[in-house]
Amino acid sequence: MKKLGLHEVKKEFLDFFKEKDHLVEKSFSLVPKNDKSLLLINAGMAPLKPYFTGEVEPPRRRMATCQKCVRTGDIENVGKTDRHATFFEMLGNFSFGDYFKEEAIEFAWEFMTERLEVPKDKIWVTIFEDDDESFKIWNEKIGIEDKKIVRLGKEDNFWELEVGPCGPCSEIYIDRGEKHGCGKETCKPGCECDRYVEVWNLVFSQFDKDENGNYNNLTNKNIDTGMGLERMAAVLEGADNIFEVGEIKKVISEVERTTGISYGKDKKTDESIRVVTDHIRAMTFLISDGVLPSNEGRGYVLRRLIRRAARHGKLLGIEGAFLSELSSFIIKLWSEDYPELRENEVKIKKVIKVEEEKFQETIDQGINILDAYIKETKEKGEVVLSGDKAFKLYDTYGFPLDLTREILEEKNLKVDENEFNIEMEEQRNRARKAREGVGNGAWSKDDFSHRFKSFNTTFRGYEDIKLSSEVLGIFLEDEKVSKISEGEEGIILLNETPFYGEGGGQVGDTGTIKGDNFEALVLDTKKTKDNVIFHFVKVLSGEIEDGKEAVSQVDISRRNDIARNHSATHLLHKALKDVLGDHVNQAGSIVLPNRLRFDFTHFEGINENDLAKIEQIVNEKILEQLEVSTIETTLEEAKKMGATALFDEKYGGKVRVVKMDDYSMELCGGTHIDNTGKIGLFKILSESGIASGVRRIEAITGRAVYGYLLETEGQIDCVSKVLKTNRKDVVEKAKDLTEELKEKEKEIESYKGKMASSLADEIINEKRVINGINVVTYSVQNMDMNELRNLGDEVKNSLESGIIVLASVSDDKVSFVTMVTKDLVDSGYHAGKIIKEVSAVTGGKGGGRPDMAQAGGKDPKKVNEALELVDKLI
Template sequence: MKKMGLNEVREAYLSFFESKNHLRLSSFSLIPQGDKSLLLINAGMAPLKPYFTGLQVPPSKRITTCQKCIRTGDIDNVGKTSRHGTFFEMLGNFSFGDYFKEEVIPWAWEFVTEVLQIPKDKLYVTIYLEDDEAYDIWCKSTDIDPSRIFRLGKEDNFWEIGQGPCGPCSEIHYDRGNGKVNTLEDFIKAAEEDRIVEFWNLVFTQFDKDEEGIYHKLPNPNIDTGMGLERIATIMQGVNSIFEVDTIKSILDEVCRISNSKYGEDYNKDVSIRIITDHVRSMTFMICDGVLPSNEGRGYVLRRILRRAARHGRLLGISKTFLYNLCETVINASKGAYGELEEKREYIKKVIKLEEERFEETIDSGIQILKDFICELEHKGTNTLSGSNAFKLYDTYGFPLELTLEILEEKGFKVDVEGFNHEMKNQRERARAAREQSNYMGSEESILDKISVDLNTDFVGYQNLACNSVVELLIKEDEFIKSLNSGEKGIIITRETPFYAEMGGQVGDKGIIYGHNFKAEVLDCKKNVSGKILHFVNVLEGSVETGCNVSLEVDKNRRDNIRKNHTATHILHKALKLVLGDHVNQAGSYVDSLRLRFDFTHFSEVSYEELKKIEDIVNENIMKVYNVVTDVMTIDEAKQSGAVALFDEKYQDEVRVVSVGDFSKELCGGTHVQNSGEIGLFKIVSESGVAAGIRRIEAVTGFNALSFIEEKNNLLKEAAAALRCSEKDLINKINLELVELKEKEKEIIELRRKLVGSVEEEVLNSLREIKGIKFIAASLKDIDSDSLRNLADKIRDRITDGVVVLGSSFEGRVQFVAMASKSVLNKGVHCGKIVKEIAAIAGGGGGGRPDMAQAGGKLVEKLDEAIGSVEAILESLVK
């Protein structure tokens, strides 16, 4: 058997199927596109769902991929075994109604036995027990020994999820033991004992299961195969664990070096080493594809993985941040196949480092919270931490359950693990409910998904803003119709259109569609999942029918403003890189006729000086009146030319490259000005943070920028008029006013001090006694909380032993303060209880310590009543 590295196996597989006329596609992003049923791509066929359903036409009927995948369903087993992992690569070859069993079975055998050179006496095949066709092909089209083919039931060899496309499958297995397995019972036993391992599943999607459970034959059956790259690599390298595969072992070895540990000597240490090794692969690829740590969705998955790895670093004795350096090993091992890892190296490291540092802070906070829980348990005389408190530590502070268990066990306490699992189950159900349920192929079908794939609209809007065409299809609500009448809203699909459909952050065009005795307002223009251009209209007059001739006109002024804003985002993107650094990448954008919004990767607030530089660079390049040129080329040619591409986007074979002179060059399908001078003026309106590591700039261009500047000028004029000075003296005038204001504030403070001093004696005259305790309760006016507190402090000192309760109305609210001498506390006096009761009378609340407490209230008219209740409250408290 040929010994092959993981990267070598990947290339051999993809090259083999290319030789069988398959189109090799690079891995799709881990972030699903248009599939709300998934947080992260978890299987090789997941990104190809629209091709299987016919919602989209595949670029080829034969495709082969190596797809990055993340699965966290059994994350708790990762590390505990040598087989489980959260990140893996899935090799696959797919047929969309082209070839079927007759081709794929011999190809699979050829690849396994001739390319990989796995000995035939080490291989077994399983098929669905009723699939005689597959059995015959295995026997007639390959030279496998028929006694090595076993039939299994639906549970093992039939692929289906609810209703929809499904079918039998055939799996290829490798025998790691010695001697031949002769019976089905022995085969099942060997598989359970992990002697025999499955490594390639060939799914024959040939049925469509309806609501009643009846299987209907598909007219064009599909092929969907999946082979785990890491698993086949273990076979090719003669190792028993994915952690011993060359590329993964290089990471594991680095973990051992950093932690000064030796793998294979201590089970608990091995668990931590494996967890870190696996998780650093996941986090590196997730961040590269645009996932950022957060408290929800896929960001939460990343945060959990990263913090789990960081925590196990601590268990291995690594006291400092280390994952951001460890990811270098992952990048070096995989950058040949995934060039974006090298492109985003510094960005990936920065994101990991920031999250590691944040975890350092939260884990220390978590330990303090846990100490408080322990004190509470000791006070209550119980030995079990509740599941809800353990989950709070986990969910809020990223504190793994095993760490909570470990610390509590050292102190002689336990955790209600069942209660913790119940909280975890509730959280998972909430997360599942938040995601849209789906059938086998993604989101449920709507009328828009039933539009024939053969219906195409030719977009002519790059060159023309008007054209004549024919109505191909009309939709109203949830059905196809023959006509759309005055006053009705619906969707029109035409043979040609100049209307740009919303895409790439650019909004859809608006305008009119008209014909003989017919006129409709185009409210929006979008695409469905298969790329059909939909005009959302409101019929203003007459009626339109399928097959009739119409004219389409885009709102030119609106399109012009959109084009200005879109080209400005390209110039802005380059300016951001020049000022802030190459780590800046587009993380989202929105372009309409009024403004532009540009999200980008950056890790701190952009300073005023930096924003000024960015704005100046954009305007400088606008004023250079660069020609804006669009070239159509292959994706490889585009990248070689230096064009900026988004790695989480999937591009067609041919792409549009938009160049703004020699300043900016990006892949883009949007509409743009002909030269940068058309933009006129660029003005940044705001800069803000929208997520961890993501900043946002909002800006305006052209006449909208002039309007923005005019608004600012008007504000200046109004401010100058209000302060009775010229605009150039505005700052000096404001500074003078501030100085005067501070002087006035000092005067007010001094007057309040004198006022408080004048009432001190008056308040002391209200001294009374109850059950041998001196007390004063008084209501005042126009005294702020600080002055009230100072007054209460002075009076308490003067009466020596006793209680002072004061209330004051100030600026429409009520404030209370209560203070007591230490000597009366053992008689039952508690200031916190006093203010809580009196504040409730005034429509408020508060509390505090036995010797001092504060509160507030809303009902000024209840002040005297509240202060009048103090005597009765004190009487009830004093023993």
């Protein structure tokens, strides 16, 4: 066999199939496109599904790829075994209605025996038990003897989903020799031992399974093969497992260098080294393909990988973050095949560093608490940690369930996941109840949309803001009526309308609807999922009747304000990508007349310089007066044009592209200005985090910015008057006053120190001796906890041995401090226990260390009673 590493095997495979007239495509992204059935790409054929089903015409009938894949179904086993991995590369050749079984088998045999020089006597194959055709090809055409062709059942050698294309498989195995076997005479492919390694699976899609379970012959039969690159390289290199393959072994060496721990010496450290080695590859590739850490979906997969690797790094003795630098090593090893890794290096390292540092902040605290829970559970003789404790770890300390589960397994314990799920559901219910009543329920489109299915309304508001139309339907208090009269509020449907129905983050239009003998105010406009537009109205005069003519007019001033804000979100979206990177994507928005809110994916807060740069870019594009145009086209054409969109969302047959010259191009159904100059000005008011991996910017445009400037000017004038200076010198005056204030504060602190020393002398004079112990109790007025602690230190420094309990009442709040000198701590006295009893007299709680503790109280009238308790306690 040729001794080939990962990259050499990959090159040989792709070159071979290129010679066989296959179109060699580079690996698709790990993030599926237009396929909500998959979280991440997990097989070579996954990105090609539309070609297999016939939905999309393939670029060529023969294709070959080396596809990067992530599978997390067995993530808990990664590290524990030599064969489990989350990230791997899969080689595959595919035929879409071109060649079939005979050619696929011949290609596989030629590649294995001639290109890779695998000895023919080492190759075994399996086939589906009823697939005589494949047997005949392997036996008569290729020449493999009968005993080396193993028939297996449907579970092993038949690929299918619930419905759709399916068919038998033929798997190619390599015999590693008797030393790897179980010694049984029946040992052959399908045996549980390690002698026979499956390296290539050939799937023959020849049937179409219908909903009744019938297997119908496909007109165009397909070939889908998959060869695990790492597994094949391991066989060629004579490695026992994928962690001993050249390039992966280099990663292990780098982990050894980072930790100072040698691989292969200890089972537990080997497990951690394998986890780090595998997960660092997965996270590097995931981030490169645009995945960011979050609490759901593929973002959670990434977060889990980073946290799991970080924890195993900690088990290896690494203090602080280390994965970010380790990712550079992955980029160095794999960037020749995947140049996008080098292009995204800065982003990859930053995302990992930020996420790892966040986790480091919580992991120590969480582990300490979990250790206490484990100790408590074992002391009770139990083996299951209660779900409410696991939920508290998750909810309060951000400690994920899977990490709790993994740590418990190491201690031979389990967690009550049913109880955890109940707690989680109760939390969701509390959140739902908290949201109930938010907004005006009576105006929710969901309350009415089912009644509007028979109506057909048309939106004309892109072109017209005033329009004559017919009243199609009237609803009053959820009932269809023939008319509504002056003073009543209801819902009106028109056959054509200029009013924009709320959608895409943009609020609905308001305005008026008038007829010969009525006038109504449009309070809001909404639409159903079927795009039936309905108007919430209040009749100002007369009565509106079903079937009557009406003139609708949008509040143009409000509409223009909304359009300015909506167009500004497009400029903002592009500016965010320009400054922060292409990983930024819209995660939600609200467009109102007076402001805009834009949510987007990003892994950390934006610093002041970048925020200022983003704001500057948007304003520059406004001042450039870019022409804003709209194009109606198909989704496919929009993608080809390079339009920005959430392509996982469902769009109709026709989409609307909003283009701002050559700067921004997005899919959008909202209303916009026709020139960016009409936005006026753009001002960012705030930037904040709203969820893990999601940030929010709130901003204003146009008239709102003018109002903001007027308000700011007014505030500066007020500050100038208060500081008794002119506007030009207000900053310098503020600096001078701040410095002066600092000096005064220093004087005050010095004075307080002298006062404390004087007061400490006075307090020590009040000391008494109980059972041979110096005891000091004292109550002062208007000291905060910090000042009370400092006073306690003064007293303690002057008292060689003793117990001190001080109290202060300030703004009806009680503070206590207790201190015990070291000699008495050694004798068993405990400040925390004393203060717990003392503060309880005033309705308070507290505790602390044996030598110092503090507490609060609620009832100032009982302070003296509390201090009197000290003598009894001692």
